[in-house]
Amino acid sequence: MLNRAKTALVAFGAVLALAILHFTGLILPIENGLRYTFSPVGSFLSSMGTGLKSKTQDYKSLAECQEHSSDVERRLGTVSVDYVRLKALEEENSVLRTMLGYLQKKDFDSVMARVISRSVAPEKSIVMIDRGSKDGLEIGLAVIVGEGIYVGKVTGIQEHTATVTLIPDPTSRVAISLTGQHKLIGLLEGKGNGTAVATLIPQEEPIKENDILVTAGTDEKIPGDLAIGMVNRIIGQPIDPFKSASIEPLVSLDFVEMVAILKPKTNK
C-alpha cells in the first residue's frame, strides 16, 4: 500500500515537473529535437495510413461509380469549353508579353514538406509537417500541392515542425476570387467533415456551378490566383444581399502526403 502510494506520488511529481517545464518553455529545445528525430518515422507511418485509405476507398458500389461517372462527364463538357478558351488566351498573352519585353517576376520561393500526422477528430482538418522556423516558415504562409492548388495555411510553428490548417477546418478563412478576375468576391470558410462554403458573395457576382475559385491575393502572405476549388452548388435566394456557394476542393485532402509552402522572397 505504502509502495503504491510512493509510486503514485513519484509519478505525480514527475508529471507536475514536466508540465511546469513545458509551460515555461524550458524543455522546448528537447521537444523540438524529439519532433525532429521522430518526424521521418512519423511521415512514413502517416503515408502508410494514407496509402491504405486510398486503396480501401477505391471500392465503391456500382451505383456510386455510375453516378460519379455521369457527374464527371457532365463537368467535363463544361470544363472543356473553358479549357479551349483558356488555352487561346494563354497563347495570346504569351505573344503579347514577348512583344512588350515583359519580365515575369516570381515573388515566392517554395519549401517542400512531408505530412507527419493528422488530426483524428473528423470535424478538424489539421496536419503537422516536417518543416518549421528553421526552414524559414512563418505563420500565415500559403500551403499548396501539385501545380499551385491551395490547400491551407501555416497556423502553428515549432523549430522543426509546423501545423497547417486545411481548407475544410472550421477555423480556416481565405479571401477568394473568380478565375481571371482580380477582385475579392467573398470568403471561403471551412465547415468541417471535408467541406467548405464560400460566403459573403454579393448577389450581383456572376458565379455559377463548376466555376473555379482562386485566392484573391488580399492576404499579405498568400499570393493571388492559387486554385482552391470548384463551385458545387449556389446557396441563397435572389432577394438576399449575399449568396453562398458550396465548394468542392480540387484535390482530396485526406490523401495529401507532400506539400509546398510558399515563402515571400527576401530581397538580398
Add this chain to the structure above:
Amino acid sequence: MAGGIFESTFAAAAPFPANIIRPVLPCLVMLVLLTRSKPALFGAGIAGACLDLLSATPAGFATARLLIVMLCVEYLAEHVATNRSLFSAMALAFFAGILNWAFLLLEATLGNLVLSSHIFLEPWSTYLLIALANVAITASLFLVFTLFTKRFLISIKTQ
C-alpha cells in the same frame, strides 16, 4: 515509444478499421499483468510524451492521462482482477480504454470551460470500438505471452 508514434501518425491517417488499432494501452496492460508496474508507468509516460509531441491537434496532456489510467489499472489488477487470467486481462484492457475516454472527455470539458483551449474528440462510437479493439489485442498478446512465460500459471502448493 513505438506505440505512441504509431497512434499519433498511422492511426490518424488510416481508414476504418485500421484507425481503431491503438496498441499503447493493451501493451501497458500486459506489462501490469506481468507484475511489472514500474515499467508500465514508465512506458505510459514515454508513449504519452510521443502522443503529445506528434499529434497535429492537442492530445490533452496524454502523458499525465496515460499515467493516471495505468495507476488505476494497476490498482484494479491487484485488488479486483487478481487472478491474472485471460478474462481479467480483457476486462482490464476494456476498462483502460473506457477510462482513457472518460479522462479525455473531462479534459475537453475543463479545457473548453477553464483554459479556453480546444481538445477535439472523436465520435463516442469510435472510443467504444477502440476499447473493444484493446480487448482483442490484449487477448492476442496474452495468448502469445503464455507460450513463452509461466507467470500466468497458478501455483498450487502440495503437501
